Amino acid sequence: MRKIINPAPDTWAALVKRPTKNLTELEPGILETLRLVEEQGDAALLQLAQKYDGVQLQSLLATGVEIEAAEAKVSQELKEAILQAYSNIQLFHTQQAEPVRQVETMSGVSCWRKSVAIEKVGLYIPGGTAPLFSTLLMLGVPARIAGCREVILCTPPAKDGSIHPAILYTASLLGITHIVKAGGAQAIAAMAFGTESVPAVYKIFGPGNQYVTVAKQLVSKTGVAIDLPAGPSEVLVMADESANPAFVAADLLSQAEHGADSQVVLLTTSEEVLQQVEQELEAQLSVLPRREFAAQALKNSLGIILGSRQEMLEFSNLYAPEHLILSISDFEVLLDGITNAGSVFLGHYSPESAGDYASGTNHTLPTNGNARAYSGVSLDSFVKKITFQYITREGLQNIGKTIETMAEAEGLEAHKNAVSIRLKELNRV
Ligand SMILES: NC(=O)c1ccc[n+]([C@@H]2O[C@H](COP(=O)([O-])OP(=O)(O)OC[C@H]3O[C@@H](n4cnc5c(N)ncnc54)[C@H](O)[C@@H]3O)[C@@H](O)[C@H]2O)c1
Ligand SMILES: N[C@H](CO)Cc1c[nH]c[nH+]1
Numbered sequence: 284m285r286k287i288i289n290p291a292p293d294t295w296a297a298l299v300k301r302p303t304k305n306l307t308e309l310e311p312g313i314l315e316t317l318r319l320v321e322e323q324g325d326a327a328l329l330q331l332a333q334k335y336d337g338v339q340l341q342s343l344l345a346t347g348v349e350i351e352a353a354e355a356k357v358s359q360e361l362k363e364a365i366l367q368a369y370s371n372i373q374l375f376h377t378q379q380a381e382p383v384r385q386v387e388t389m390s391g392v393s394c395w396r397k398s399v400a401i402e403k404v405g406l407y408i409p410g411g412t413a414p415l416f417s418t419l420l421m422l423g424v425p426a427r428i429a430g431c432r433e434v435i436l437c438t439p440p441a442k443d444g445s446i447h448p449a450i451l452y453t454a455s456l457l458g459i460t461h462i463v464k465a466g467g468a469q470a471i472a473a474m475a476f477g478t479e480s481v482p483a484v485y486k487i488f489g490p491g492n493q494y495v496t497v498a499k500q501l502v503s504k505t506g507v508a509i510d511l512p513a514g515p516s517e518v519l520v521m522a523d524e525s526a527n528p529a530f531v532a533a534d535l536l537s538q539a540e541h542g543a544d545s546q547v548v549l550l551t552t553s554e555e556v557l558q559q560v561e562q563e564l565e566a567q568l569s570v571l572p573r574r575e576f577a578a579q580a581l582k583n584s585l586g587i588i589l590g591s592r593q594e595m596l597e598f599s600n601l602y603a604p605e606h607l608i609l610s611i612s613d614f615e616v617l618l619d620g621i622t623n624a625g626s627v628f629l630g631h632y633s634p635e636s637a638g639d640y641a642s643g644t645n646h647t648l649p650t651n652g653n654a655r656a657y658s659g660v661s662l663d664s665f666v667k668k669i670t671f672q673y674i675t676r677e678g679l680q681n682i683g684k685t686i687e688t689m690a691e692a693e694g695l696e697a698h699k700n701a702v703s704i705r706l707k708e709l710n711r712v
């Protein structure tokens with residue numbers, strides 16, 4: 284972790300830049316993958332599975348037998364945990380449904396807005412270095428609540444061509460049966476363009492590594508929608524003297540272990556806190572199974588001492604972290620000052636892992652500073668909002684003149700006439 288003491292504000296913009304590869308470096312290779320899949324369909328997916336996942340697949344789709352067999356391979360304890368998480372995520376996301384509210388803007392002019400499910404959606408479930416079946420809950424539960432008709436799932440296969448049983452079990456719970464063994468940019472291309480085995484969808488969801496994230500951004504230029512740029516995981520912790528250094532280090536490592544391209548940041552006003560957290564990081568890292576990923580991520584990470592809480596808040600808002608943890612005793616006073624963050628965890632007993640798995644909030648969140656303008660996945664992500672209006676005869680008489688005047692001022696005579704022709708008829712009767 285790079286230690287920085289009281290950086291001058293004019294250096295902050297450089298500090299908040301993420302360590303991920305830049306677009307120009309990644310784009311040519313990813314464009315080539317997208318082109319291959321668009322032109323050669325399934326054949327390209329099979330070839331790229333061999334190249335990037337080291338597996339020679341017999342079939343791109345998980346079979347009914349594979350899906351059914353998965354249930355017996357998941358322990359009772361894990362099934363119960365998945366069901367508890369499912370229930371909490373369902374509860375939180377069901378509350379996000381918007382009631383239809385009819386508004387009469389003028390007498391006889393009624394407008395309303397209705398949420399309608401996106402019919403065909405594709406879910407990307409990361410699996411390159413860990414089988415993230417929790418991500419399937421985060422995407423599949425709101426897709427089901429919204430009522431999406433066709434749900435396609437893509438996830439990278441293991442070296443033996445299998446998909447992790449917990450992913451298949453979770454898919455069964457959600458009633459998802461179209462499961463494609465494809466990962467990375469090639470999976471995103473398949474869902475965007477369609478192949479023999481993968482139907483093209485209207486919107487692609489899901490987090491992933493840099494290749495997945497850039498591929499999503501590139502295909503979004505071709506007409507398919509995407510949820511948000513949800514790339515390598517990150518967390519920013521603000522800690523005061525009341526923070527427990529072991530807890531803070533554990534939270535930092537929980538996101539560092541996702542991958543070498545993750546970044547974690549500690550902000551504090553106390554040199555002692557920073558030193559204690561550094562010691563804890565070293566001790567906890569040494570026993571982590573994924574210490575290689577975490578150690579690499581820590582090299583790209585920052586421990587920053589700032590002059591005041593206000594400075595911590597300003598730095599955090601500029602950084603716009605995917606996850607923000609306030610390890611601060613009186614965190615309440617800071618809440619109104621938070622303007623940019625994906626999801627916020629308050630106090631000493633709200634670890635970020637709770638949101639990753641089971642508290643109910645969605646863990647598919649904007650990274651790389653995108654929390655400045657994007658929200659994480661929610662029920663809203665799976666619907667379009669269609670507006671409706673009904674204007675009575677009386678309503679048209681009330682609003683007609685306004686429309687005619689504006690249309691004429693824009694020089695759009697046909698617009699004006701669509702109103703005038705009706706008003707004339709109304710005035711005749
Ligand atoms: N922001 C969020 O909401 C969120 C949520 C969960 C996970 N994540 C992130 O998702 C990522 C998961 O990454 P992962 O790698 O484990 O799985 P992944 O499924 O995202 O990526 C694996 C795929 O990447 C492709 N790939 C690997 N190396 C490549 C290369 N050199 N060139 C081209 N393609 C290559 C392969 O096709 C492979 O199947 C992590 O970075 C994690 O932090 C983010
Ligand atoms: N922290 C990830 C989002 O950045 C989500 C996740 C899934 N499993 C564990 N963590």
Ligand SMILES: [Zn+2]
Pocket residue numbers: 516537538541639
């Ligand atoms: Zn996580």
